[in-house]
Amino acid sequence: MNLPIVAITMGDGAGIGPEVTVGALLDPVVATLCRPVVIGDTSRLHAAAKGLGVDLKIAAVESISDAVFEPGRLNVIDLGLLPEDLPWGEVSPLAGDAAYHYVRVAAELAVAGEVQAICTAPLNKEALHAGGHNYPGHTEMLAALTGTDEVSMMLSTPRLKVIHVTTHVGLIDAVGKIEPGLVERTIRRGDEALRRAGNPAPKIGVCAINPHAGENGLFGYDEEAQKITPGIEAARAAGIDAVGPLPADTAFFLAGRGDYDLIVAMYHDQGHGPIKVLGIEAGVNITVGLPVIRTSVDHGTAFDIAGTATADPASMVEAIRQAAEMATR
Template structure:
């Protein structure tokens, strides 16, 4: 057995840019040298993606990871997409197929056939139209792997952010935040950074209100009620977590290196600063699953799908981070 990790690469929504970014990433020499990537998707759509990108790619269907061979794009071909599927159009067929790519990849991971999963973007509306009502990849993977609670972490070369809540409305997010959830999120983030080689990460925890509530001037005491008890609990266990801190100042301090991880309370609080850095820099990591999972930090980009103009750097970076944090298989 090779000592390089096997990585299941899900193709995402076939009507979006997923097929294009997958082909580009799997032609990257660093990726192919350091891993054994196997696409779970549709070989025909990948060939169409190679054509629109204007690249030569040997795309070969295989039955299992054991049939992997270097020098080509190996595909567990589910054959779920029609040949004439239009680019850039919402499709329940593509949404259903995207679900099954993730399902099969999860099954491969749970059987130990792959050491990580790297996902191309799916479209949430298409996923729902296809009969699979999940807020996104994170919740779908949690359900498929039987994991009761996970966290979304966004990682860039200069900033890492883990979220207490993600794909729910702002009022619902504030209602959901409570000390236990905040504490578990801090602990998951701490464990992820320790596993990646940072023995004592410095963690900054965002407040909910401007200026961390300004001593009760803003909000209704959410910081004292929902966040401070969690920070105190993890601090007592030796985790270097500080907060609640004003989010605007915290992100500035973290970006200059004062903190290794920021704990954001809700989706846009964490996503906004990361996206300012550029979508090519951000990688989505699901923390708490029984398998490593990374993803691009952008959507299906229907407006440019099938044009060959998509920026593929985020998918390449997602693959690199999957390789970096995936466990190495035992060598026979």
């Protein structure tokens, strides 16, 4: 079977990224799902492996074509950007700059068609900015690096999947940004992602902005009728099973019991809150609309435990699994 190649970026080298990367790639299930190649620093991965007490061959390769996939071997495109004595658990401009370049290389490989998906370990936004790269996060960075005008953030757990119309903007700006075309495109990207993952007929619930979906104009300024409903109608006309606008306080309950395969949230906290209640360790962050699927753990760099060999790689394994499942074929 021709398994997809997944580029795995190591994340912030001062955080738990190296540890969860090594830990996840030790899981034998990963080799049955994809052919992973890490973009990072071999010295930091060696340190993580030593902390975990594991015997692992960490092999530097020049290119994807040089990678050899066999048990006990971890292929790394080694950028060699971090000093040997980089402290664990501290904000570092060097680590922030390096984390950017890991993602840059992964994006270049994706655009060239050399990898079929990207899975990212967490980076630290303060370190990223200190390193001279002023992006709100991975999502916006990858869009810029791949020349993609518009992407969507999807959060996925075993019980609930959510895609966002807007993400890293203030609430007032988010309401201003929402318009029928953006709503329709977000629904389409969510539908495409679920079909790619093997669901032939996704059922999609679309949230309202206002309480009780505006109560026919009682709350708000008719945003549902003007901004959301036309987008849903356009998606339905294209054959997508989309329903709404739904009151957000019940939409997630309905999805949780199985009425919907995907919920479209209008703004960041509307979608993130219910996912985080289910547990950060269960969530995977997926960027849809790029040349390839990008997934990530839905937790941060955990500086408080970095370098202690106590980070749980289960979320990274799940992120790799979903990257392989939805990889560009």
